[in-house]
Amino acid sequence: MTTATATPDATAVAESLVTRLTEVWADLEERLDRVPILSRLAEGTVTIDDYSRLLFNLRQQVVDGSLWISRAASSFDVDHFTLRSAAIRHAEEEHRDYLMLERDYVAIGGSLDELRAGRKNLGSEALSGYMFHYADRPNPVGLLGAMFIIEGLGAKRAAGWAARFQEVLGLADNQVHFMRYHQDADAEHTGALEAILTSGIIDDAAADDIVRCAQVVARLYVLQLEELDQ
Template sequence: MTDTLTATATLAERLADVWAQLDERLAQVPVLRRLADGTVTLDDYRRLLFNLRQQVVDGTPWISRAASNFDIEHFDLRTAAIRHAEEEHRDYLMLERDYVAIGGSLAELRAGRKNVGSEALSGYMFHYADRPNPVGLLGAMFIIEGLGAKRAAGWAERFQEVLGLADTQVHFMRYHQEADSGHTGDLEAILNSGIIDDAAADEIVRCAQVVARLYALQLEELDN
């Protein structure tokens, strides 16, 4: 029990370090820097939604694939992944409604392609989800759900302040503060449950590192 508790404590600290590094990188992302200093434009917001949508639609498929690769000894993780996929499989529709609400074309949005960062992120997620018992994806969830819970609502509020947007135009980001807060609570429970050994902890941290870098790259490479 002592070893498990020690590994869990170390895991939390290591993930906190990954998050701190992500925060530093996000502060340098051009669109987020403009958002922070109040020079962001409606076109910036439209481009951000356009680029996010192409990756968001892949979320449920890779989670479902991961669920299918957990064996019976990882039943709790399989169950959590299935539940998560079910909860998120319509999220992209909220994003599409926001995009149309700010004057974007739904046909153009749906015909869009991933930018180079999104391609790398989705490719990595599907590749990792194909592994037997892909426990490391908990690190990906730590990053992706953490951004929703800790950053999305703040970004939405700032877009509204600068651009005068209505709640109906930032619904996707606002929704994820509450939804992803619940998911991060579920994740924290799993990480502290005692089922994560040292090898799994290393995989979780490594996956978090990769996903943090690729998610930031997605935001850096808008339209590329």
């Protein structure tokens, strides 16, 4: 990763990176369409139990989100000050997100004690394990790829999922607040991320790491949604 002013070569790297990440996103969209619970949501056959299980499983992974972001921040050296600062701000903004999810779960009749005593499913274990492992690397620039996937899902898909759950199940706004909140919050985060990705400070090696991390996280996030009962 470079810290110099963007050059024509750096601009080309940035443009290529955006194209490659767009391809990763397109593959993710296709895989999401085949996830059983999301297929039922699209078909209108999803149940309140499906939604409850989704919140239950997401909560166990969401709790870890600000923790691995904070760990990544501590792994950036002074030459990566911009990324360290961005990670610190992001962790501070997200460390209470799981509380919104808990309120949604209780609002549909779930037990807070059971939710907090829950464990990660197989996909969530794999996703969190990968994120913490990557965050421990020196200057884990590749995690920008993880943010591209996770924040992108919040900005581009969460509100649509919330609206569809409300339409099919007749849910109130206070029962889908977590998903609706992330449309605006994650759109802001993706805007900041895109500014970094297109700034010209990403070199070829960093771009490769970002794309690879995005690919892995996309697969593991889908696995998390597929393994709601595991």
